[in-house]
Amino acid sequence: MxxxxxxxxxxxxxxxxxxxxxxxxxxxxxxxxxxxxxxxxxxxxxxxxxxxxxxxxxxxxxxxxxxxxxxxxxxxxxxxxxxxxxxxxxxxxxxxxxxxxxxxxxxxxxxxxxxxxxxxxxxxxxxxxxxxxxxxxxxxxxxxxxxxxxxxxxxxxxxxxxxxxxxxxxxxxxxxxxxxxxxxxxxxxxxxxxxxxxxxxxxxxxxxxxxxxxxxxxxxxxxxxxxxxxxxxxxxxxxxxxxxxxxRYAVKELGLCGNGAEGGPEGDALRLEMEPGMTLKDLLSGLIRAEGDYVLVTTPEGRDIRLSFSDIKCLMKGARR
Ligand SMILES: Nc1ncnc2c1ncn2[C@@H]1O[C@H](COP(=O)(O)OP(=O)(O)O)[C@@H](O)[C@H]1O
Ligand SMILES: [Mg+2]
CATH class of the missing domain: 3.40.50.300 (P-loop containing nucleotide triphosphate hydrolases)
Incomplete structure (x- = not known):
């Protein structure tokens, strides 16, 4: 009822x-x-x-x-x-x-x-x-x-x-x-x-x-x-x-591992700290802002994860399921 x-x-x-x-x-x-x-x-x-x-x-x-x-x-x-x-x-x-x-x-x-x-x-x-x-x-x-x-x-x-x-x-x-x-x-x-x-x-x-x-x-x-x-x-x-x-989708709940390669070349890549409130929208905004084809996301454990547009698309698909 x-x-x-x-x-x-x-x-x-x-x-x-x-x-x-x-x-x-x-x-x-x-x-x-x-x-x-x-x-x-x-x-x-x-x-x-x-x-x-x-x-x-x-x-x-x-x-x-x-x-x-x-x-x-x-x-x-x-x-x-x-x-x-x-x-x-x-x-x-x-x-x-x-x-x-x-x-x-x-x-x-x-x-x-x-x-x-x-x-x-x-x-x-x-x-x-x-x-x-x-x-x-x-x-x-x-x-x-x-x-x-x-x-x-x-x-x-x-x-x-x-x-x-x-x-x-x-x-x-x-x-x-x-x-x-x-x-x-x-x-x-x-x-x-x-x-x-x-x-x-x-x-x-x-x-x-x-x-x-x-x-x-x-x-x-x-x-x-x-x-x-x-x-x-x-x-x-x-x-x-x-x-x-x-x-709506918090990145920390999606589990980035498996998407995107770990690490990546140092230098001019845009680096984003994975704050608790970080959403897929923030990630995509980061990618738009970045000069290159990917962003580096630093996890709370200090690991860098490299994400391209197709990695982010994959996360989106996972999130909507
Ligand atoms: N106390 C009232 N007297 C006369 N008209 C009212 C009164 N309260 C609301 N309305 C009218 O009823 C309609 C719906 O209003 P309302 O429920 O406040 O809309 P919303 O909260 O979606 O903006 C509006 O056209 C409003 O002008
Ligand atoms: Mg109202």
Whole structure:
């Protein structure tokens, strides 16, 4: 049974249809990225799930039970929700901001402290941040606190509406990596809204592509690549989608041995350190930058591996399998 089951949902604002027969199933533990042009109904959809907005018709079920069966208060406490604007309480410190929902649920102080400590430990923040107030945080830190607050009561479902949208690209990349790491551990059922194709590729188990209040396609990032000729899919994802898709594959997980010869002539070859976050896209960018026909990749063990374009192509094939 799907964790979130949305069927034929309609919602209009006046004569404007925000959702026009939207259907989607999200499995338990799945990270579903919802993507589509501005105004296609992404935010409205999330708000229908936690009943901040009432739909006109159609149904939404959580763990098999219609959301309309739940008490609104319970529903919102049982679903984590975070948004780009964060909305931290300015007069509360970080600890108290994270503790808001557990306090509403009347958790004992010991349990709250334990939970906050654990969340801090798996996030990119340190205990030193707990007594700071929102105005003393950077944009990226405030976003992290927003995510931790949404996770505080350990809800099974997390709705995230462009949570990293306002953060600069470098910090955004760090936040994405941290969030992926957290998700590997916490395994929440997540609906993550973005309009950034690279973000969708990096995070998604599956991508749901939306247009004008309807679902156009839902597929794994690799699956969408095969469908770029279909109406709207190629237009929205762009002809460079296959190249961007390479940003999903970490080189360290592919095992370079067997591809490419070890060693190689010293001298002017472009040398790349194999950082943990290095992707096939970085490798290909390196090759484009290199003057010669190959790059040298230095592994964490200090070995140099020489990779030509056909070696990289071979890695790509392996990665997509
Ligand atoms: N509170 C509202 N009142 C009137 N129209 C709204 C309201 N919220 C959203 N809309 C309209 O519904 C459509 C979908 O909006 P939204 O769900 O915010 O899209 P997205 O998040 O994909 O950008 C848009 O046309 C928007 O103008
Ligand atoms: Mg929106």
């Amino acid at each position: 799907a964790m979130i089951s949305i069927e034929n949902l309609h919602k209009s604002y006046g004569s404007q249809a925000a959702l026009d027969g939207f259907s989607l199933e999200v499995e338990e533990g799945e990270l579903m990225v919802l993507i589509g042009p501005s105004g296609c109904g992404k935010s409205t959809l999330l708000k229908c799930v936690n009943r901040m907005v009432a739909s006109d018709s159609g149904s939404i079920a959580l763990a098999g039970r219609p959301v309309t069966d739940y008490k609104e208060e319970l529903l919102r406490r049982g679903i984590g929700y975070c948004i780009q604007e964060v909305g931290l309480f300015p007069h509360l410190d970080v600890y108290e901001n994270i503790a808001v929902v557990p306090r509403l649920l009347r958790w004992p102080e010991g349990r709250i402290r334990e939970r906050v400590d654990r969340l801090i430990a798996i996030s990119g923040l340190s205990a030193g941040h707990l007594r700071k107030h929102p105005r003393q945080l950077s944009g990226g830190e405030a976003q992290r606190v927003g995510v931790l607050r949404a996770l505080a009561s350990d809800p099974p479902v997390l709705l995230m509406d462009e949570p990293f949208g306002a953060v600069d690209p470098l910090n955004r990349h760090t936040l994405q990596a941290e969030f992926l790491k957290m998700q590997k551990e916490l395994k929440k059922t997540v609906v993550f809204v973005t309009h950034d194709v690279d973000e969708a590729i990096l995070l998604a188990d599956r991508i749901a592509l939306m247009e004008k209040g309807r679902l156009v396609a839902v597929d794994a990032p690799q699956g969408l690549e095969a469908r770029l000729d279909e109406a709207f899919i190629g237009d929205f994802l762009g002809s460079e989608y296959p190249l961007r898709l390479l940003g």
